[in-house]
Amino acid sequence: MKRFLLALAALWALSGCQTLQQIDKGLYQVADVVSEEDRVTGQRSLSFAGRAEQIAKGNQYVEQILAKEKKEGRKVDAALNRPQYYRLVRVFDRIHTVSHLSNERWQPVLIDRDSFNAFTTGGTYIVVHLGLMEQLKNDDELAAVIGHEIAHTVANHVFERQSHAQVSAIAGSKSARKGAYQAAFTHESEREADRIGILYSALAGFDPLAASRIWARQYTLQGNARALFAHDHPVNAERQAETAKVGQAVKPYYAPGERNPQYASLLKNNVLWQQGESAQAGEGGGLQALLGTAFGAYVQHEQAKQEARRQQAHANFVKAIETRLKLEQSSAPDAKTLDTQWRYSDGPRLTQVVIGLLIQKGEKVLRAVAHVDGEVRAGSRFQARFTLPEGITAQELKSLEGRFYLDDALPVQ
Ligand SMILES: [Zn+2]
Known part of the structure; x- marks a missing residue:
C-alpha cells in the first residue's frame, strides 16, 4: 500500500504541464510500475x-x-x-x-x-x-x-x-x-x-x-x-x-x-x-489502467472488510447459541461411538447444527464432530452421534480431558 501511495505522488508530479494525451501516457507508465495485467x-x-x-x-x-x-x-x-x-x-x-x-x-x-x-x-x-x-x-x-x-x-x-x-x-x-x-x-x-x-x-x-x-x-x-x-x-x-x-x-x-x-x-x-478489450495507452487506457488499479484495490479492501464482519457476526451468533445448549446425557453403544443428548433452551430455530468435541490425549488435541439432522427448535431436545477419532475408544474417553463446543449452526430464515 505504501508503494502505491508513492506512485500516486509521482503521478501528481507528472501532471503539471502536459497535454492530455501526454498525461495519459505518463499515467500508463506509472500504472505499469505498480500493477501488471x-x-x-x-x-x-x-x-x-x-x-x-x-x-x-x-x-x-x-x-x-x-x-x-x-x-x-x-x-x-x-x-x-x-x-x-x-x-x-x-x-x-x-x-x-x-x-x-x-x-x-x-x-x-x-x-x-x-x-x-x-x-x-x-x-x-x-x-x-x-x-x-x-x-x-x-x-x-x-x-x-x-x-x-x-x-x-x-x-x-x-x-x-x-x-x-x-x-x-x-x-x-x-x-x-x-x-x-x-x-x-x-x-x-x-x-x-x-x-x-x-x-x-x-x-x-x-x-x-x-x-x-x-x-x-x-x-x-x-x-x-x-x-x-x-x-x-x-x-x-x-x-x-x-x-x-x-x-x-x-x-x-x-x-x-x-x-x-x-x-x-x-x-x-x-x-x-x-x-x-482494453484501451491502448494514449487513448484513455492509461487513466483506465490507473483507476482500475486504485478501484480494484479499494473494492478488494471493502470486500475483505465485509467478509471479516460477516464471519465475525456468524462466529458471535454461534458462541451465543452455544451458551443455550445443555448436555443432558451421553452413552457409548460401542467402542467407536458416543451418543449425546442435548437441550436447546431458547433462541431462533436452527438448522445445520454441528456439535464438536475436542479431546486432549497426551500432547495431541483430537477433534470429532456430530452433524445433527433436521431443524432444532427452542425448548426441544436433540441427539448428536460422534464417531470417535482414530486412536480413541469410548472406554478411554472417560479418563481423558474433553470439551464439547458448538461447531456451527444457522438460524432458519
Ligand atoms: Zn489456497
Whole structure:
C-alpha cells in the first residue's frame, strides 16, 4: 500500500504541464510500475514485483525448505515415495499445460509431512505434503488441489499471504499472527484460486466436481469450526457449495481424460470471466489502467472488510447459541461411538447444527464432530452421534480431558 501511495505522488508530479494525451501516457507508465495485467481477467491488480523477481524470491523459499529437509535427514520427491511422486508429476504436468503460466518451467516437490497440505510460494514450484497424496482418493481430487495452487501464483495472491505463513511454519520461524481482516482477505484469494483451479481441471480432463467432493468430506469429518478459530479459508460447507457451483458451470468444457482442444481460448473467455478489450495507452487506457488499479484495490479492501464482519457476526451468533445448549446425557453403544443428548433452551430455530468435541490425549488435541439432522427448535431436545477419532475408544474417553463446543449452526430464515 505504501508503494502505491508513492506512485500516486509521482503521478501528481507528472501532471503539471502536459497535454492530455501526454498525461495519459505518463499515467500508463506509472500504472505499469505498480500493477501488471491480471493474467486471468485482464483487469489490473496491485503488484510490485516483476515476474522474474517473484520467481527468484518464491523459489528461494522452496530451496530453503529443501535444504532444511536435507539437513534433518528427510527424503524428498522420488526418494521419499516413488509411486506417489510419479503420480504427482503426471497430474501436475497435465494441469500446468493448460494453465496461464504454461510457458514457464514448473515442477512439483513432494515432502515428508503427513498433513493434508500443499502450497505455492509464487515461484515455479508447488510443494505437496505426502499426507495429502495419501489422503486424496483419486487423481481428479489431486488435480483440484494442484489447480488451486497454480492459480494462487497466476492470480498473484502469493507474496504477503500464505507463502510467508506456510514457509515459516515449515522452516520453523515464528509465523505472524493473523487478524480477522487478513484472514478475510485470504478468503477472497481462496475463492478466486478455487474458481481458476476448477477451470484448469476441466480443461485438462479432470472432473471439475472433484473439488466439491473434497470439501464435502472435510465438512463431514471436521465440521466448520466456525467459532473455534479465525478462518483464513472459507469454512468447509461454504467451500463445498461454492466449488460445486463453479464445477457445474465449467462442466461443458470437460471430457474425462482428454485435454480440451480449445483450452487456450477458453483461458481468456469462459463462463467465469471474459477478458475485455482494453484501451491502448494514449487513448484513455492509461487513466483506465490507473483507476482500475486504485478501484480494484479499494473494492478488494471493502470486500475483505465485509467478509471479516460477516464471519465475525456468524462466529458471535454461534458462541451465543452455544451458551443455550445443555448436555443432558451421553452413552457409548460401542467402542467407536458416543451418543449425546442435548437441550436447546431458547433462541431462533436452527438448522445445520454441528456439535464438536475436542479431546486432549497426551500432547495431541483430537477433534470429532456430530452433524445433527433436521431443524432444532427452542425448548426441544436433540441427539448428536460422534464417531470417535482414530486412536480413541469410548472406554478411554472417560479418563481423558474433553470439551464439547458448538461447531456451527444457522438460524432458519
Ligand atoms: Zn489456497
